[in-house]
Amino acid sequence: xxxxxxxxxxxxxxxxxxxxxxxxxxxxxxxxxxxxxxxxxxxxxxxxxxxxxxxxxxxxxxxxxxxxxxxxxxxxxxxxxxxxxxxxxxxxxxxxxxxxxxxxxxxxxxxxxxxxxxxxxxxxxxxxxxxxxxxxxxxxxxxxxxxxxxxxx
Amino acid sequence: xxxxxxxxxxxxxxxxxxxxxxxxxxxxxxxxxxxxxxxxxxxxxxxxxxxxxxxxxxxxxxxxxxxxxxxxxxxxxxxxxxxxxxxxxxxxxxxxxxxxxxxxxxxxxxxxxxxxxxxxxxxxxxxxxxxxxxxxxxxxxxxxxxxxxxxxxxxxxxxxxxxxxxxxxxxxxxxxxxxxxxxxxxxxxxxxxxxx
Numbered sequence: 001x002x003x004x005x006x007x008x009x010x011x012x013x014x015x016x017x018x019x020x021x022x023x024x025x026x027x028x029x030x031x032x033x034x035x036x037x038x039x040x041x042x043x044x045x046x047x048x049x050x051x052x053x054x055x056x057x058x059x060x061x062x063x064x065x066x067x068x069x070x071x072x073x074x075x076x077x078x079x080x081x082x083x084x085x086x087x088x089x090x091x092x093x094x095x096x097x098x099x100x101x102x103x104x105x106x107x108x109x110x111x112x113x114x115x116x117x118x119x120x121x122x123x124x125x126x127x128x129x130x131x132x133x134x135x136x137x138x139x140x141x142x143x144x145x146x147x148x149x150x151x152x153x
Numbered sequence: 154x155x156x157x158x159x160x161x162x163x164x165x166x167x168x169x170x171x172x173x174x175x176x177x178x179x180x181x182x183x184x185x186x187x188x189x190x191x192x193x194x195x196x197x198x199x200x201x202x203x204x205x206x207x208x209x210x211x212x213x214x215x216x217x218x219x220x221x222x223x224x225x226x227x228x229x230x231x232x233x234x235x236x237x238x239x240x241x242x243x244x245x246x247x248x249x250x251x252x253x254x255x256x257x258x259x260x261x262x263x264x265x266x267x268x269x270x271x272x273x274x275x276x277x278x279x280x281x282x283x284x285x286x287x288x289x290x291x292x293x294x295x296x297x298x299x300x301x302x303x304x305x306x307x308x309x310x311x312x313x314x315x316x317x318x319x320x321x322x323x324x325x326x327x328x329x330x331x332x333x334x335x336x337x338x339x340x341x342x343x344x345x346x347x348x349x
Contacts, residue, residue, distance in 0.1 A: 072222055077341075
């Protein structure tokens with residue numbers, strides 16, 4: 001009886017773990033070009049989108065994307081480089097969109113005279129885009145399509 | 154004091170007694186070459202990046218900030234060194250700037266910016282001096298490399314070409330008006346408005 005148990009257990013273990021390892025080799029390391037233990041060559045750095053054209057917002061609350069390069073833009077305690085164009089008083093010359101009025105609100109929805117400290121660091125929410133190919137397929141469906149009943153892409 | 158000057162003047166006015174005219178003219182010529190060559194060589198030595206970053210005041214602050222910018226590292230490998238932007242290229246302006254820089258020697262000796270904290274306290278003042286200089290000479294050191302005539306606006310991004318057309322071509326603004334802080338970190342500019 002004892003021997004039988006042992007044999008069954010080993011067989012079970014073999015099927016489960018042996019199967020799992022072959023399963024892993026087949027489908028887990030999809031985003032790597034090489035085996036998990038070998039060091040992969042880094043992919044080339046993709047170009048940053050610098051079209052200056054506004055991009056669609058995928059949902060109403062999405063922070064607008066930055067359609068230009070922001071290399072070396074200083075955003076720290078001393079200075080916010082973005083604000084040299086997107087500040088309320090700078091947009092006449094720069095013709096850039098002004099930061100939204102929500103950025104002047106504190107957490108109690110009270111409007112302040114200038115940018116609320118919690119909204120100071122632009123790149124916390126706003127990001128530029130690159131021309132990189134997505135590593136996995138995106139199955140996101142726009143809310144308007146959902147409303148129309150078109151849930152398939 | 155006055156008599157010493159008078160004696161020197163008398164000696165200088167008299168014709169030479171011991172030395173031939175040839176020796177004096179040729180000797181003067183050779184001595185002139187050595188003096189002028191030496192002076193210019195010394196001037197050029199102080200006009201190199203190695204000389205600038207020889208002091209830790211420059212090496213550990215502004216030079217480190219420069220390293221990550223496009224003026225230090227970029228795709229084509231052409232780069233600007235300290236004097237390319239901070240010392241005028243034509244001779245008279247260069248010498249004038251060098252004389253002005255004697256104050257920096259004073260600063261070095263008395264350690265006015267010898268710690269990062271001291272440097273940060275002075276950053277706005279020092280940056281303002283450079284901005285004023287660029288503003289006064291119409292960003293000459295930028296234009297030594299970035300010529301407006303050779304700038305192809307069609308190859309720039311939409312935003313850049315529009316801004317350049319509007320403000321640079323019209324002469325309304327000069328490079329430094331918009332391109333502050335492209336090579337070093339910026340100070341708190343709101344302090345500037347408060348008149349510090």
